[in-house]
Amino acid sequence: MPDTPIRPSAWGGLTTILDTPLKRQVAIAVILMAMIVAPLLFGQYATVILTNALLYVVLALGLNIVVGYAGLLDLGFAAFFAVGAYTVGIATLNFGLNFWLALPLAVFFAIIAGIIIGTPTLRLRSDYLAIVTLGFGEIVRLAARNLRETGGASGLSGIESPWLFGWHISTPLDFYYVFCVLAIIAVVVSVRLANSRLGRAWLYVRHDEDAAEAMGIDRVKVKLAAYVVGAVYGAIGGAFFAANLGAISPNSFSFQQSVLILMAVILGGMGKIPGVILGAFIVILAPELLRDFGDLRLFIFAVGLLLIMLFRPSGIWPAKSRTGARR
Amino acid sequence: MGFIDIFSQQLVNGIVLGSFYALVALGYTMVFGVVKLLNFAHGDLYMVGGFAGFLILSFLSPFIGPGWFGVAVSMVFAMIAVGILGVVIERVAYAPMLSAPRLSILITALAVSLVLQNGMLTITKGQYVPFGSALGFGGVNLGSLFISYNQMILVGVSIALMAGLEIFVSRTQYGRAMRAVSVDKDMSRLLGINVNRVIAGTFFLGTGLAAAAGTMAGAYYGSLWYFMGFLIGLKAFTAAVIGGIGSIPGAMLGGLILGLLESFGTQLPGVGSEWKDVFSFSVLILVLVFKPTGLLGKPEQERM
Amino acid sequence: MTLLQVQGVSLSFAGSKVLQGVNFAVAEGAIASLIGPNGAGKTSLFNCITGFYKPQAGSIRLAGTETLRMKPHQVTRSGIARTFQNVRLFREMSVTENVMSGLHCRTSAGIIESILRLPGQQREETMIRDFAEECLTFVGITEGWDRDATTLPYGWQRRVEIARALATKPKLLLLDEPAAGLTSSEKEDLIGLIGRIRDQRGISVLLIEHDTGLVMRVSERISVLDHGVMIAEGAPKEIQANPKVIEAYLGVEDGEASLGL
Ligand SMILES: Nc1ncnc2c1ncn2[C@@H]1O[C@H](COP(=O)(O)OP(=O)(O)OP(=O)(O)O)[C@@H](O)[C@H]1O
Ligand SMILES: [Mg+2]
DSSP states (O other), X not given: OOOOBOOOOTTTTXXXXXXXXXXXXXXXXXXXXXXXXXXXXXXXXXXXXHHHHHHHHXXXXXHHIIIIITOOOOSOTHHHHHHHHXXXXXHHHTSOOOHHHHHHHHHHHHHHHHHHHHHHHTTSOHHHXXXXXXXXXXXXXXXXXXXXXXXXXXXXXXXXXXXXXXXXXXXXXXXXXXXXXXXXXXXXXXXXXXXXXXXXXXXXXXXXXXXXXXXXXXXHHXXXXXXXXXXXXXXXHHHHHHHHHSEEOGGGGSXXXXXHHHHHHHHHOTTOHHHHHXXXXXXXXXXXXXXXXXXXXXXXXXXXXXXXXXXXXXXXXXXXXXXXXXX | OOHHHHHHHHHHHHXXXXXXXXXXXXXXXXXXXXHOOOOTTHHHHHHHHXXXXXXXXXXHHHHHOSSHHHHHHHHXXXXXXXXXXXXXXXXXXXXXXXXXXHHHHHHHHHHHHHHHHHHHHHHHTTOOEEOOOOOOOOEEEETTEEEEHHHHHXXXXXXXXXXXXXXXXXXXXXXXXXXXHXXXXXXXXXXXXXXXHHHHHHHHHHHHHHHHHHHHHHHHHSEEOTTHHHHHHHHHHHHHHHHOTTOHHHHHHHHHHHHHXXXXXXXXXXXXXXXXXXXXXXXXXXXXXXXXXTTTOOOOOOOO | OEEEEEEEEEEEEXXXXXXXXXXXXXXXXXXXXXXXXXXXXXHHHHHHHTTSSOOSEEEEEETTEEOTTSOHHHHHHHTEEEOOSSOOOOTTSBHHHHHHGGGGGGOOOOHHHHHHTOHHHHHHHHHHHHHHHHHHHHTTOOSOTTBBGGGSOHHHHHHHHHHHHHTTOOSEEEEESTTTTOOHHHHHHHHHHHHHHHHHXXXXXXXXXXXXXXXXXXXXXXXEEETTEEEEEEOXXXXXXXXXXXXXXXXXXXXXXXXXX
């Protein structure tokens, strides 16, 4: 029997490199140090860009649960991002709530929205979810643009930046560190879910729905859980996004936004956390590097996505420990 | 205007809109029927069809004029050109994927859609492009109701195309092969049907119809935009679902119903034109909840 | 006592009648077999029992509870586990993880417990892994637990599938052609395993099988399905002597030979 041990892992190929706890701890320490000193080295402009990249890490990790783990194509992820941002905007501006009270409200609304959209569609063929989420994304964007409460096309502004135990989170550097913490939490939660009963159920359902059902797994419930967890990630990202910018408008929640987040998930390698993080950085940093290309840059991304799908569907990030099984 | 006037005016608008939706929905449904693939790029092929018609018309209009005749000739060429593009896309992007997990195929289709969209964005720099047709403003008055010749021609051409398709699918050998493949691909192969050719033909026809709709839309509304396929793709899908995805008469019916729903829906109190799209997507979600097989679709027991 | 009671089940697809008023029962603690020529409707009957197909008429009861309207996962929860005719293990997942899937319906940890790694969830995870490994050992797979299940040799995959079904802690185990593609020594092991499943675990077993020699040896009751109709039911000896059965098999091939006469 050829010995090809395969340990499916949310970490992708990393598990073979970082095979001892010591190596792993060193790696984590290095990454943490890099995160702390990066803004001090690169200056304010880079800090803003990095903050944006970290926001995308959060969003992409959320979408990764839906797409990468449960295998569902969600084309309207920006809708949940919008739900989070607008809830915080409206709750703080119109109802005078403090950010930390608005945040759970945002999560609550995202869960409700996720259940309303997910429950009917997840019973159907997976293709339907893709297109219904596309429609849902448009509904939310259009609602934001047409409603008075959401400030119409110009959106909301003057959202106050939050206080935390006497610390006024207000400068770009403050927000950079806040997003660092969020990204770390997003990673930890993703890893823990991946290695749980529910995380395995996502993979079972994704690989073979019938076999999963035969093993007593309620595929609708399990998919709904993935969809709702993704929604919560999106809403939290949106809430902090609103607090960071202080102003939001419907343009931030367009179809292109959903596509960009999806690209982050797929380019790096869906289902693999380092891959998704890499993807988020590519999606945010590449436009900075390709600035001269103007509109061509989206085209380059699109072609890149197509090539990835045709020639390397598992993404850029290597999946050493799982090769052979993937086509 | 009285109630009757508003009603009949919206009826005309709904039928015009509905014929666009139906033409695009047909391609969606045909491709889905035969390869069980949701071709996300379908709406963008409609957009490319519009631009192809525009290019051809701008070459030909010195000779055949920018009127309906010129548009019709350009439309035929655009159908052929974009139909071939559809086949190429199927061969290059979808064919290698047909045995891959469904998620991969869906993402590939999305990628194709984005390539077309952003390719056109790059070429047109995101600007609206005037179509360059000159169609005239004549029409007939029925009481206070005005129906333009353009609307009549547009609906007439759509009906002719759909009738042609229906005859092709139900009467010809090729159409029968198409239906056989949509029921059981492996069985069809055993019976000696060249399945790949049938799939290619389906893409050609479906994409061609979308291109026809794109050209007509360009001529009728007067301008083109790289993003014009996005919404209509969604709407056409909605139409296909209303009619029962996979069913050709269903797509026609669904298109008409959605067109009418939209034009009447915007007259409802509280549903202004800015809520039109929200209205149609809500219809989509409601149909999926209460009648996912659509009006003319057949429920199927999935094979284990 | 009857464990599984199938009454008047009829199933058709687009006009073709696959099952016609099938009556059928499995007693508690029994090892029973379902045989019949290719295309007789055996797998379809399994699919009805496990909730994948919805018959147009009839009733299916497990220990008195109607399961006909249940979804497949609910049927599994209520105590019927199955394997598939063409092995369907989860790709890209290890052998152990494949078997762990069976415990999903017997455990409960949710999102919050998993994120916070609460002690209850940790205990449950250990229990899931331990029980999965116990099931693997029970079916005789004691190594290669970390390998991608779909890279195992075929005979092993079949046993992993049985372990996975056992992990759901069923009352009744349905095996769809478990001996197909096995070597003769593997078939011997299978006969032993089926016996142990019933004797040591108290799980009743119903199998579909074309290898009549194996069927005659392992089962206490045999039911014969032909063209969607149940044509005979009885002890192995009676079935072997039943002229209707011989004819059903003669209709398709050398009936006597295939019945091992
Ligand atoms: N989902 C379905 N749609 C249409 N026909 C079906 C479906 N499932 C099964 N059938 C038909 O039902 C009949 C019985 O099939 P089934 O798989 O139950 O037979 P079987 O007894 O298990 O045969 P085998 O010994 O070859 O496995 C076949 O003619 C098959 O084509
Ligand atoms: Mg069978």
